[in-house]
Structures are given as structure tokens and as C-alpha cells.
Amino acid sequence: MKIIKEKHSIAMRWTHWINFPVLFIMIWSGLMIYWANDAYGISIFNFSIIKFFPTWFYEYFHLKRRLAEGMAFHFLFMWFFFINGFLYILYTAFSGAWKELIPKKTSFKEAWQVLLFDLHIIKILPPQKKYNAAQRIAYSAIILMGIGSVITGLAIYKPVQFNWLCWLCGGYHFARILHFALTIGYVFFFFIHIIQVCIAGWNNFRSVISGFEVVEEPPSINNQSTSLTTKKEDGPN
Amino acid sequence: MDQTDKKTDSALTVDQKIKRRNFISFGIFFTASGSAIAGWKWLLNSPKEIPSVTGGARLPLRKALNKTELFFRNFYSNNHLVKVYPKYMAAKTVRVNSLIGIDDDKNFDVKNWKLNIKLSNQKSLNISIDQIKTLPKTEIIFDFKCVEGWDQIQHWAGVKMSDFITHFKLDDLAQCQYIGLETPNGKYYVGLEREAILHPQTILAYEMNNAPLTINHGAPLRLIVPVKYGIKNLKRIGTMSFSNTRPKDYWAENGYDYYSGL
Numbered sequence: 001m002k003i004i005k006e007k008h009s010i011a012m013r014w015t016h017w018i019n020f021p022v023l024f025i026m027i028w029s030g031l032m033i034y035w036a037n038d039a040y041g042i043s044i045f046n047f048s049i050i051k052f053f054p055t056w057f058y059e060y061f062h063l064k065r066r067l068a069e070g071m072a073f074h075f076l077f078m079w080f081f082f083i084n085g086f087l088y089i090l091y092t093a094f095s096g097a098w099k100e101l102i103p104k105k106t107s108f109k110e111a112w113q114v115l116l117f118d119l120h121i122i123k124i125l126p127p128q129k130k131y132n133a134a135q136r137i138a139y140s141a142i143i144l145m146g147i148g149s150v151i152t153g154l155a156i157y158k159p160v161q162f163n164w165l166c167w168l169c170g171g172y173h174f175a176r177i178l179h180f181a182l183t184i185g186y187v188f189f190f191f192i193h194i195i196q197v198c199i200a201g202w203n204n205f206r207s208v209i210s211g212f213e214v215v216e217e218p219p220s221i222n223n224q225s226t227s228l229t230t231k232k233e234d235g236p237n
Numbered sequence: 238m239d240q241t242d243k244k245t246d247s248a249l250t251v252d253q254k255i256k257r258r259n260f261i262s263f264g265i266f267f268t269a270s271g272s273a274i275a276g277w278k279w280l281l282n283s284p285k286e287i288p289s290v291t292g293g294a295r296l297p298l299r300k301a302l303n304k305t306e307l308f309f310r311n312f313y314s315n316n317h318l319v320k321v322y323p324k325y326m327a328a329k330t331v332r333v334n335s336l337i338g339i340d341d342d343k344n345f346d347v348k349n350w351k352l353n354i355k356l357s358n359q360k361s362l363n364i365s366i367d368q369i370k371t372l373p374k375t376e377i378i379f380d381f382k383c384v385e386g387w388d389q390i391q392h393w394a395g396v397k398m399s400d401f402i403t404h405f406k407l408d409d410l411a412q413c414q415y416i417g418l419e420t421p422n423g424k425y426y427v428g429l430e431r432e433a434i435l436h437p438q439t440i441l442a443y444e445m446n447n448a449p450l451t452i453n454h455g456a457p458l459r460l461i462v463p464v465k466y467g468i469k470n471l472k473r474i475g476t477m478s479f480s481n482t483r484p485k486d487y488w489a490e491n492g493y494d495y496y497s498g499l
Binding site for chain 2 (some may be wrong): 174
């Protein structure tokens with residue numbers, strides 16, 4: 001028979017979905033700022049491999065070459081990004097949800113197996129609870145990245161007033177590079193996240209909106225607690 | 238959304254409960270998404286501010302910039318000094334980013350230059366560069382930051398603004414909240430808060446890398462205010478005035494944050 005299994009709290013769902021457009025606006029306005037001085041790239045022995053970014057990139061995303069506008073949006077939405085992230089961290093800390101989130105000792109080893117499973121190289125997924133080892137690492141990392149963006153952002157926003165933060169980030173120049181690298185990291189995370197959500201399917205996606213999953217249970221009530229923890233529906237989000 | 242009413246819950250079958258909860262949560266999800274999109278469209282189409290000392294930004298964004306400024310000014314203190322560097326780290330070729338107010342003044346002659354300080358409606362004070370050079374010289378080698386995002390360690394020297402104010406007996410005027418600086422032709426102008434002007438590292442510079450300023454760097458006298466972005470570091474200062482309201486500011490009229498502080 002079908003049963004309703006509670007999965008995501010209302011706090012997690014709201015902060016997750018608020019973060020989505022806010023982060024999008026931060027990246028969009030951040031690119032407008034970056035375009036004013038798009039100095040970064042990756043090169044080896046003076047041979048440029050990647051330039052962030054070629055002109056077509058900005059044009060493709062319909063970005064305007066308008067630094068003032070980018071800054072105005074960035075400095076408004078940074079508040080929402082910060083407050084939303086702060087509330088999420090508070091919730092995770094006080095509800096005890098962090099226990100399901102932070103990587104365990106075994107997570108780094110298990111994450112490799114999760115990767116192999118996702119790539120269809122191995123057939124058996126290591127046992128998992130709400131989040132598997134790879135998810136624990138990824139979701140904890142993204143929280144640290146968020147904190148990193150706020151700190152590096154403040155360091156380049158007020159390098160004199162928060163000069164100790166600027167020092168902590170390796171100076172103004174390096175802080176800006178870190179801030180940029182974190183943004184690239186979000187985009188990278190986003191694509192993998194979307195692919196994983198598609199693979200995980202509807203039941204999993206729905207749980208981030210409505211909070212529950214529907215699982216098929218054998219009629220016996222005694223099995224319920226054990227089967228719940230090993231169910232495959234707990235798969236990648 | 239999570240906790241549906243217990244009484245109705247028990248009367249429903251599992252399928253009904255699923256349907257009911259899906260309906261409520263997706264209803265809220267789409268309503269919230271819709272309002273977010275509507276809010277975003279409103280912001281994108283919101284009217285531009287009425288041009289005054291600031292301009293060019295959308296009204297809600299300008300409000301946000303000003304509110305954010307008020308918040309971050311709480312952290313401002315003239316005890317916060319900009320990091321200074323040893324001389325050898327200073328750039329040999331100092332970047333020139335903008336020539337507004339300079340390249341559009343064809344008749345300008347450094348020899349005829351005097352700094353004009355507006356004392357009152359009628360009176361003004363004219364100061365020559367030689368008079369300024371008799372004052373104690375202050376050097377600063379710091380990381381100059383452009384609003385565009387680049388930075389460069391630069392070496393400047395001139396008279397400390399606070400020394401200048403005391404020497405020319407401008408202390409009473411300098412009690413005003415703001416100072417306004419303009420190029421001789423009035424094409425470029427900035428407004429600065431009193432605190433930034435009195436910051437111990439703010440100088441009126443006449444030397445760069447131990448040599449007199451070049452024309453493109455604002456000869457004969459420019460402002461170096463390390464607690465602000467480069468846009469506030471006016472080149473070729475022509476006039477100086479004091480007021481308790483914000484003076485006009487070139488980039489703030491173009492949608493930038495008036496404060497532009499670091």
C-alpha cells in the first residue's frame with residue numbers, strides 16, 4: 001500500500017526556492033559587474049585556454065554593458081541572499097537537520113561508490129538516509145560556498161572597513177578572484193543538481209515542493225522502520 | 238502545508254491525502270512563483286528616479302543603495318586605515334582610466350591654474366600650486382581601486398587634506414557635511430562626505446612616483462581619497478566648495494551609488 005513519508009521541512013523548502021531566483025539574480029547582476037573588467041582566464045605558459053568570457057557569452061545572456069545597474073541590483077539582492085542563507089543555517093543548526101547534512105567519516109569513501117552507481121558502473125548503492133554520501137558532501141559544500149561568497153563579497157565591498165576580512169581572503173585582488181570562482185562553482189553545482197533531479201524523478205522533485213514522498217509499503221507494519229531507511233526512493237535529489 | 242488538519246486527515250484515504258497536500262503545496266508554489274515573477278517585472282519596469290544630485294537608477298534601486306549606504310556607514314571610522322605598501326611595489330606605469338573634464342578642456346593651461354575655494358556666495362580664495370607645495374608633504378602607496386573592479390598599487394604624494402584645511406583656515410567651513418570638487422571646466426565633479434575628506438590618508442596630490450603629476454593624471458592637483466573608489470578621486474581640481482547638502486556628482490547622476498565608499 002501507499003504511504004506518505006515526510007521528507008523535507010517547510011523551512012528547507014522555502015529557503016531552497018527563495019534561494020533559486022535570488023542566486024540567479026546575483027549571478028546575472030554579478031556578470032554585469034564583472035564585464036566592466038573581465039580580466040580572468042585560465043592560461044598555461046602564456047597560452048590562453050579559457051577567457052571568462054568571450055563577448056558572445058554576454059550577448060547570448062542578453063547582458064547589458066551597464067556596471068551601475070549591475071551594482072545596484074547586486075547590492076539590493078545581496079541582502080536577500082544573506083538573510084535567506086542565514087535563516088537556513090539557523091534552521092539547520094537548531095532543528096538538528098545538520099546531522100543529516102554534514103558528511104560523516106565514511107562519506108568521502110562512499111561518495112565514490114555513489115558516483116560509480118550514478119554512472120551505472122556498479123549496481124549497488126551504499127545504504128543511505130535522507131541524503132547519500134555524495135549529497136552530504138555537495139550540500140555541505142554549497143553552504144560553505146554561500147558563506148564564502150558573503151565573506152569575499154564583503155571583503156571587496158568594504159575592504160577598508162572590513163580590512164581584516166580582506167586580509168583573511170588574501171587581499172582585495174585575490175578576494176575578487178575567489179568571489180568569481182565561487183560563482184563558477186554555483187553554476188557547476190546547478191547543472192549537476194538539475195541532472196540529478198531529473199534522474200531522481202518526480203517523487204523526489206515533488207518532495208522539495210510539498211515536503212513528502214509516496215512510498216509503496218508491504219502491508220506488514222513491523223517492517224516499516226527498517227525498510228524505510230534502505231528504500232531506493234531515497235536516491236539522489 | 239505540512240500539517241493538515243488532523244480531523245479531516247483521519248477521514249481521508251491515503252490517495253485523498255496525497256491529492257489534497259499536492260494541491261495545497263503546488264498551489265502555494267505556483268502562486269508564490271507568479272508573485273515573484275510579477276515583483277521582478279515591476280522592479281525591471283519601475284520608473285527612473287527624478288534626476289537631482291543622483292540620477293539614472295530605478296527608484297527602488299536608488300532607495301536600496303541609499304539605505305544600504307546608511308547601514309554600512311555605521312562601520313565607517315577614520316581609524317580604519319587603508320593598507321600601505323613599500324615603494325618598490327608601486328606600479329611604474331600608472332593606469333589612466335578616464336579623462337572626463339580633462340580631454341574636453343582644450344584651453345587649459347597649467348601655468349594659469351589656481352585652486353578656487355568658494356568661501357561664501359561672493360568671496361572665494363585662490364591658491365597657487367607653489368603655495369600648496371610649501372605645506373608638509375605626505376606620501377601614500379596604496380591599492381587604488383576602480384569601481385570597474387581593477388586595482389593597482391600606486392604611489393602618490395601631496396598635502397594631507399586636514400593639513401591643507403587647517404593651514405588655509407577652512408576649519409569652520411569644513412564643519413559642513415559635504416565637500417564638492419569640480420574640474421576647471423565643470424565637466425567632472427564629485428561630492429564627498431566630511432569624514433572621507435578628513436580621513437588621515439586623504440591627500441591633495443601633486444606628485445606621482447616622485448615626479449610632478451602628468452596631465453592625464455590630473456596635473457597640477459588631484460584628489461587621492463583611499464576610502465573611495467577611483468571615480469571620486471577627482472583629477473585637475475578647479476574649484477572646491479562646502480555645503481550641508483550633497484553636491485552634484487558625475488557618476489551618481491549616471492546611476493552609481495553616491496557614497497561609493499570602501
